[in-house]
Amino acid sequence: MTVLLLTIGVILIALNIVAIKKEKGSFKYTLDNTENDMQDFQVEIGKLRKEIGETVLDLQKEIEDIKNSLQIIQNSDSHEEGKKEKEVVEDTIKNHSDENYKENIQYNEEENNKENKKEEDNEEENKAVAKGNSVKIEQVGNMIDSGMTIEEISKKLNIGKGEVLLIKELYLK
Numbered sequence: 001m002t003v004l005l006l007t008i009g010v011i012l013i014a015l016n017i018v019a020i021k022k023e024k025g026s027f028k029y030t031l032d033n034t035e036n037d038m039q040d041f042q043v044e045i046g047k048l049r050k051e052i053g054e055t056v057l058d059l060q061k062e063i064e065d066i067k068n069s070l071q072i073i074q075n076s077d078s079h080e081e082g083k084k085e086k087e088v089v090e091d092t093i094k095n096h097s098d099e100n101y102k103e104n105i106q107y108n109e110e111e112n113n114k115e116n117k118k119e120e121d122n123e124e125e126n127k128a129v130a131k132g133n134s135v136k137i138e139q140v141g142n143m144i145d146s147g148m149t150i151e152e153i154s155k156k157l158n159i160g161k162g163e164v165l166l167i168k169e170l171y172l173k
Contacts, residue, residue, distance in 0.1 A: 140167045
């Protein structure tokens with residue numbers, strides 16, 4: 001009886017070890033580990049790939065529609081009814097192209113406005129920083145000319161000694 005229980009126990013342990021090994025090599029295990037290890041830039045790359053894929057799919061659909069329309073036009077050139085269909089199809093193609101053109105222009109204008117706004121914000125920030133820096137440089141220069149030590153200047157302006165030394169060495173010589 002004891003031997004039977006030990007044999008069953010060993011068999012269960014062996015089966016569990018085999019199951020664990022299979023699980024570590026499974027797709028779900030690999031997917032879970034990859035999702036946990038992904039960094040922000042990898043997620044952004046995935047989103048961009050998805051967006052590009054969707055755009056390409058839309059373009060392929062439009063190309064197929066245009067090909068079908070052109071085939072209808074070519075097949076219907078010889079018939080009077082076909083000429084009417086041809087005009088309808090050509091109008092459809094023209095309207096479709098105009099809509100896409102307008103959407104692209106609007107999108108490009110929005111992107112340009114965003115970029116211009118960012119550039120303006122950056123310019124204003126740079127001007128403010130430059131103005132603040134020039135004020136510091138003037139103050140440090142005046143204090144050094146008046147005979148104050150680097151420690152006194154750094155305490156009075158609430159800036160580090162290294163910054164005072166840097167200003168002294170780079171700008172005031």
